[in-house]
Amino acid sequence: MSTLAPAGRRRSKAGWNLLGLLVFATAGFPVYWMLNTAFKPAKDAIDPDPSLLPTGLTLGNFSRALDIADFWGPVGRSLIVSLSVVAIGIVVGTLAALAISRFAFRGRKVVIVGILAVQMVPLIAMIIPVFLLLNDLDQYDKLSGLIITYLTFILPFTVWTLRGFIVNIPKELEEAAMVDGCSPTGAFLRVVFPLLAPGMVATSVYAFVQAWNEYLYALMLLSQKNQTATVWLGNFTTKHGTEYAPMMAGSTMMAVPIVVLFLLVQRKMAAGLTAGAVKG
16 A cells, blocks of 8 residues: 555656646747747748748848837837836725725625626727727827726726735734834834735736736727837738738737746745735
8 A cells, every 4th residue: 555655646746747738838839839930931930831840040020020110119108008007006906905905894895896896897898988988088099098998907906806915914913013103004014015015016917917918998099109019019910911920029029028027026926926825
């Protein structure tokens, strides 16, 4: 029995490792194919019998991507929108999550259910009301209007996620700090905020990715002169066909800010994702 058990554990471990590799290959293959196509000669990108391995490398697709239309303008606008949404969303979302988690008030459960209900509404179902509302507010074809729109579906996600992190921070820590002379605000800043910081980082990254990758509202609410980076990729599809290699080169350049962000905050991300997993 003692020899069979380790053998069974090894087989089980090997099976989980194989499953992990399969998931990694499935998730990573589209990224690999994007990079492979971005560096391929343009004629190889439309080959009906494509090769899994690169047959030739070129940087011409990146030059074409930068030349086909203004690249830095849409990227700059996307950064402005995404960073603004993250900054406003984290500040408002933290205060809202703190109120829901720490204070008992009439209608608290209704607010929580409402936050969940908002996240269940398909974004495409709201596009006509949002368009009419922004048009009445003179915010159509403005970055500020797009920021307000993104906050409508990113704020509920932010509040709900941060609420989960705050609930896992014992309230007794704040009470102990107030006993030692801290005000409620001081107790939050000195005790809760440092413990909440990893969760805020994790939430900020996901909010940034949502705002950065959003396409439908950016397409419908902004004109071509104010287009964001995701809409900019549509310039590679014309009546003559789609330039796949330059499009993949543009997609690769668009992915750089996300990759850099993850590299900068990966440790905080890991801490935030595991916060509350172990309670002592």
